[in-house]
Amino acid sequence: MVLEMDDSRAQQDANGRVTHLRKRLCEQGRVVVSLVEAAFKAFYDRDAADAAGVSAEDDRVDRADVEIEKECVALLTSAAHGDYRLDQDQVRSVLTVVKINNELERVADVGAEIADLVGKLADPDTRFPETTEVMTNSVLGVARDTVGAIEKSDPDLARVVLQSEHVVLAFKGEILRKAERRVAEGSMSVDSAFDLHELVSHCILIADHCSNIAEQVIYERTGMIVRHMEERWVERPASDS
Template sequence: MAPDLTREEFADGIETLHRRLSAMGQLALGLVEDALVAFYACDAQAARAAMTADDEIDRIDVEIEQHAVELLTAAAATCITVAPATIRQLLTVVKVNNEVERIADAGGEIAALAAVADAGQRDLPATTRVMTNSVVGLMRDAMRAFARQDADVARVVLASEHVVEGFKARILRTAEQRVAAGAMSVDAAFNLQELVSHCMFIADHCTNIAEQVIYMQTGLIVRHTDEQWVERPSAEEP
């Protein structure tokens, strides 16, 4: 990147990274969806195909991080004045990049579970599909909020996380009861626990993305209390 970077070129560079990361988010969403389909179908071949997408996402993750560093280095060398909102946008790209990469890792773990699944996993608590569908919807909304820089959609994501937590508790309770009654094998229950844990992990990272979108658009820091999500001024705000 040229050392005589202008403010316009800096902003254009961030926009390019934003578009690249939005596309990476769609790849990660596809990975999670494919991994879940493979899990429910006990399809080892489809699971292995899903896992290959994680390698591509890892490559893009490194590429985005490197370009972000190059952009900051060029800006520092040129000593250009950058607005706080522009800095927030770049910081958000770097942080969301990490969140998406970790979501993709969780999708890869779900695919790995599917690769060793057996027919015993087909008889899962009905709430399982409801939970996994909810997580996919949560991720879709989180990536839409980031791509469109939409704080309102991000707030919808934050408001939905507790629903996923409730599904997890119900699923694990049902699994415990089935194991105790001899209606579910220990192996199937273990795989189910792994699945819902990975899904909860994905949901957590989706809320992290939503927090970053709100910060990017408003400069407010989002914190979770016992009752609700709270938006507070950051140190940069008066």
């Protein structure tokens, strides 16, 4: 009876630690979305002080990233030593936390790089094509949906995130074509066009990391591996990947 009670307590502790990891991951996701939003605002406002604040927040994300990964490693190590019994779903959940946590940290890094552009712009007064702000708003929406998919463990919302990547890529093509025309007309300098290209490339990176997270959400909930094939997303059982 005592042994059964000890096993029960150990299992409850394991369940609690997995739940805690999920909670910390969701908190990290919300912080990262706020960071990206602040980065875009600092960029459009050309606000160096706000940009510095984004860099400071990125440091906070980096610290949390390390803490979360350490917690995951400690839990898996305890399970390997027989302190806990983690079932297949729990192991998958912990591994997913590790992968998503890493992707969130990378999104934050890209956000910090966007904020850093404020002090590097060739001509801060140059106005970029209006579609640029539409694109950044779209990317911010993708990031919010991504974190929503994490919080709700929602594979359907994760699929929306995957489909959104094509929209972001379409924006890139349109914006860069407009920039080329403006350079040819002499209304935008080559250096400013390079600045715009860098911003757009950062947006693509954020969308790409969000797609990676969405793939993990789908895998955790369904066990299906997501692959991008011929401009469409395909889900396959893990054994077929």
